[in-house]
Amino acid sequence: MMSREPAERIEAPFAGGVAARLVTGQRLLLNGVLYGARDEAHLRFTDALDRGEEPPVDLRGQVIYYVGPTSPRPGRPCGAAGPTTSGRMDKYTPRMLEYGVSAVIGKGRRSPEVAEAIQKQGAVYLAATGGAGALLGRCIKEMHAVAYPELGPEAVYRITVEDFPVTVAIDGRGDDIYRIGPARYRMECE
Amino acid sequence: MREIAVSLITDKVAQLCRDANFELPSAVREALEEAKGVEESPQGRRILGEICENAAIAREERIPLCQDTGMVSVFVEIGQDVHVSGGSLSEAINAGVARGYKDGYLRKSIVSDPLFRVNSGDNTPAVIHYDIVPGDGLRLTVMPKGFGSENCTALGMLKPADGRDGVKKFVVGAVDKAGPNPCPPVIVGVGIGGNAEKALLLAKKALLRDPQTPAVNAEDARLERELLEAVNKLGYGPGGLGGRVTALAVHVETYPTHIAGLPVAVCLNCHSTRHKTWEWRGEDDE
Structure with missing residues (x-):
């Protein structure tokens, strides 16, 4: 893991080949566009795909951020906007990656099926710091709902970010920071 | 017997909801600062630093600490010699939650039915626990907790x-x-x-x-x-x-x-x- 290296600035959505060279433990600063989507948006989106319908927004090649932001105060682009627990999206993620999403951002463990799909599709799972909603919200320069606006915090948001900090959590080789990291510090209990 | 108006309770609950979401308790902040000195992992120390910085930003700019501003538990200790006037105590508490979440730009995270999942729009209802205690005082604790x-x-x-x-x-x-x-x-x-x-x-x-x-x-x-x-x-x-x-x-x-x-x-x-x-x-x- 390369946690001591300085963070690398990367454009989002990723250019061709970028996802494939990212390594678990590497720190990145994302610049560009992310799409915020969580539980209910994933359910509706994959339902549309399964019915053979065109989803309301084209997410192929895009980076999805598992987030349900607070409403901003007037005159501000964003309130608090940290990651939500990724595991709740495990059911939908293989389908989303197969559809063409290139990276997902969240926090916490993923299922073996998701890790496998990440390897198969050459995608990547990125971790943002859970509970740092005020800090991460500062990196968001613009945010508006682009699909399912009636869902409020669960709508799909187009989010413009500057130097949004993440750590590579599962890379294209399947190396998982949530396994490797704790294993290093785990001690046997008597 | 001492009398308290429901309107005061609503005002206080609204304020508690806002303050709780912007201000990490000082004892928790101190524990996090102390953890920085104990943590051996460089990643871990960096994350503790981010968490402390996050708390400072939230407090100064009145931005929620976390986007998950939670479902609200309210713990009420009410003296048996207190009379609540002007309406229902539970309704007054929920009105305070609704106002606090609206005025504070806090996230509305509650769906009105666990299976049909339509957002209630004002983060109510709260989960309220009552303790009847001796005396004529009232103590309200608001605890927003993320899922x-x-x-x-x-x-x-x-x-x-x-x-x-x-x-x-x-x-x-x-x-x-x-x-x-x-x-x-x-x-x-x-x-x-x-x-x-x-x-x-x-x-x-x-x-x-x-x-x-x-x-x-x-x-x-x-x-x-x-x-x-x-x-x-x-x-x-x-x-x-x-x-x-x-x-x-x-x-x-x-x-x-x-x-x-x-x-x-x-x-x-x-x-x-x-x-x-x-x-x-x-x-x-x-």
């Missing part, structure tokens, strides 16, 4: 034969199962005894205690120390990326139980352990 950690709650109806070791194994197992998901470093609330719902309520209320304060009972305090040491051997660390500080504190609360049972409940709270209390002792104090 990243709430989803990691565990209840074990152990056998009396499982004993103290069984309890330890269950608590450490619950934290291990939760792993990175509840946003460590966590505070671990443990309720032992009572029946199923009493154990859960003890565990939830245990999260309100300052991380630095041990249990009053010496045996409970000893169990807390042993559990904290065991939990911090799991290796999850800040953010779950690996490290020594998986928990800031373990708080144990106990209650008498049945001859046939040993209930144990574990409630985890993320590092953003938020709560605010208001005490009313009569109109002169306002």
Whole structure:
């Protein structure tokens, strides 16, 4: 893991080949566009795909951020906007990656099926710091709902970010920071 | 007999909801600062730094600490000599939650039906717990809690034969199962005894205690120390990326139980352990 290296600035959505060279433990600063989507948006989106319908927004090649932001105060682009627990999206993620999403951002463990799909599709799972909603919200320069606006915090948001900090959590080789990291510090209990 | 108007209760609950979401309790901030000195993992120290910076930004700019501004638990201790006038106490509390979440630009995270899942639009209803106590005072504690950690709650109806070791194994197992998901470093609330719902309520209320304060009972305090040491051997660390500080504190609360049972409940709270209390002792104090 390369946690001591300085963070690398990367454009989002990723250019061709970028996802494939990212390594678990590497720190990145994302610049560009992310799409915020969580539980209910994933359910509706994959339902549309399964019915053979065109989803309301084209997410192929895009980076999805598992987030349900607070409403901003007037005159501000964003309130608090940290990651939500990724595991709740495990059911939908293989389908989303197969559809063409290139990276997902969240926090916490993923299922073996998701890790496998990440390897198969050459995608990547990125971790943002859970509970740092005020800090991460500062990196968001613009945010508006682009699909399912009636869902409020669960709508799909187009989010413009500057130097949004993440750590590579599962890379294209399947190396998982949530396994490797704790294993290093785990001690046997008597 | 002392009289309190529901309008005052609504005002106070609204304010408590806003303040709780913007201001991390100072004892929790101190525990996080202290953890920076203990944590060996460089990633872990960086994340603790981010968490402390996050708390400073939230406080200064009145931005929620976390986008999950939670489902609100309200703990009410009401003196038996208090008369609430002008309406329903529960409705007044919920009106305060609705106003606080609207005025504070806090996220509305509640769906009105768990299966049909339509947002209630104002973060109500809260979950309200009443304690009738002697006297003519009123004490309100508002605790907004996110579901990243709430989803990691565990209840074990152990056998009396499982004993103290069984309890330890269950608590450490619950934290291990939760792993990175509840946003460590966590505070671990443990309720032992009572029946199923009493154990859960003890565990939830245990999260309100300052991380630095041990249990009053010496045996409970000893169990807390042993559990904290065991939990911090799991290796999850800040953010779950690996490290020594998986928990800031373990708080144990106990209650008498049945001859046939040993209930144990574990409630985890993320590092953003938020709560605010208001005490009313009569109109002169306002």
